[in-house]
Amino acid sequence: VTQKAVRLTKGEDTILLAGGLPAPELFDSEGIAAAFQRVLSDRRVGDHLQYGVPEGSHELREALAGITTRRGVGATADRVVVSTGSQQAVDVVSTALVSPGDVILVERPSYLLALQLFALLRARVVAVRCDAEGLDPDAVEAAIRRHRPKLIYTMPTFQNPSGRTLAAERRAAIARTVEREGVYLLEDDPYSELRYDGSSVPPLAASAPEQVIYVSTLSKVLAPGLRVGWITCPSRLAPVLTAVKQAKDVHCSTVDQQAVARYLGDNDLDAHIRRLRRAYRPRRDGMLSALRLTLGDVAQWTTPDGGMFVWVTFGLPCDTGALLRAGLDAGVTFVPGENFFADRPQRNTLRLAFTCEPPSRIHEGIRRLGSARHRLCGAPRG
């Protein structure tokens, strides 16, 4: 059913609060089309259709190193490996650093597709306690000492699924710990540029550049269909990550890489991101106000400063797997929380995405969700 909910993208009347999809009406289709056209009318087009190098085109790595540096993580092209979205970045890094049976520490809850990937790698996944400010540094330190993990996987900013952001002082504490303990930390950062409130918090990689591998993607800020993600790593890891990338799929589409490099050269991505922020902020606000109106008596939820997701926890017993079936019947989708737990799932949770529907439909979607919940689980007691 979750598969069905995430895949549903065409139902005209179904309101999509499941997948973390960007709003398609905000894509810079013209700019992207122009970039492809320039690449494909270039006299070097034969080069762009030929095999490329596994780490990715130099032009694109330069541009991605620039983006990474502007986010506070000093990067150079020789420490960047291009990947098929950040999902493949996580695959490449974890394949390189983790052997079957090794421990990976994750947040509780954590990102669904990362958990599926770690299961394929036969890693032992250990979830670490989180609260409203994200990972608890003491719990991280205790888990490192107890489990000797090969990798810590975290999405510290506007986390998928919780929407939470790890506070700056906690980042500093965790950075010190991984440096002292010599543990690698994989910082997955797809969302940090989609900030609607507050000011940006430096990535963990800025504080512990020798132990933190930083991965990101253009999927949320440009277009996911292009599948351009990247890894920024300590110099010593670049050769092994490049070799793993090569063994997995040789390299990413050279045409797409050149077109994205061209796009980044010809356009102001930051201006585009400001447009996205202006569009998404009222969607987040609309979702939060609809939640107050509809579920105020029966649930709690996170209040994200950015990103795409709100995480809802029901106070009453409510199996959100069953609720999804009722939601689909009522014409609204979401992702049941059980998918985001490596260990015993909290079945009274769910993830909502607020980016790919306009505020009016978000309101209606939450109303439908509230009715479905009421039919399924009844009214709050006293």
Add this chain to the structure above:
Amino acid sequence: VTQKAVRLTKGEDTILLAGGLPAPELFDSEGIAAAFQRVLSDRRVGDHLQYGVPEGSHELREALAGITTRRGVGATADRVVVSTGSQQAVDVVSTALVSPGDVILVERPSYLLALQLFALLRARVVAVRCDAEGLDPDAVEAAIRRHRPKLIYTMPTFQNPSGRTLAAERRAAIARTVEREGVYLLEDDPYSELRYDGSSVPPLAASAPEQVIYVSTLSKVLAPGLRVGWITCPSRLAPVLTAVKQAKDVHCSTVDQQAVARYLGDNDLDAHIRRLRRAYRPRRDGMLSALRLTLGDVAQWTTPDGGMFVWVTFGLPCDTGALLRAGLDAGVTFVPGENFFADRPQRNTLRLAFTCEPPSRIHEGIRRLGSARHRLCGAPRG
């Protein structure tokens, strides 16, 4: 040094006989550019920039099922999973079917990047004896009984690196064996349409469709930079292969998938492949005649009916790793044979590619190779 040889693509005077690169001057750049332009000027362009489904776009899977069916393997779109080249197809299939410590049977020699991938999976790789006609069916059967492999990996047509083709009666025998023993066989078929002599041999998947997973790519017949490969599998495997593909990188570039589907709809790929065959056949012939002229006294080599590669075995002791250094100094590249062995390498072997240089430069390249060998290893005795 091998890395350097394979990556060398820009040296003006260096003659490239290393990588299996298609001839870039033969790319249908105009047709491909037109296909991208149609996709990017489509009013549905927002759909093409959005997330897609992990198994790949329906239009492209329909087209690839058609190509597979015309090669003799009855296929439907619901049994096709799109991948980033055939390399990722091999990754997805082997990740789904093989656990760490399981045995994979391979040919001796076998494809370098498949061996690297199987090492990452922590599989136990067992090489099976091959002769001029490819895998020995009796040796395959004996190895199945002895090692109980989870997968047999083979490239039966114009194999990389040997150029050899598995004879039809051997295919039938191996197909019967894998059906009887219930073993999965992964048939990697990037080259079969590049045939210069003789008539086509049916894929193994045609004889044992429930046990053979057939993977192929458009890299050699359209353009490698687009990274479009695919898996055709028995129906029961489609869901698990799709889930593995999703965990690895969510899905392939939707823009590239739509452009390639468009290209295949608007153009005659078979006519393009006939042009490739006409261009590559004299290159193969030129390489074989240059080898006779230059290395006739000191080496033997395969005579491939198609594909891209000739496999050379020196009669005298000759470390082709050392020879590559001398070759690079003399301005010619190739791949030392040691890279293609899962077990004890035959160091007196090397792989030559004949597709990405014109016949005159192939002649000159083999001349340089012969001189380098003579300087390094001396004249034949007696």
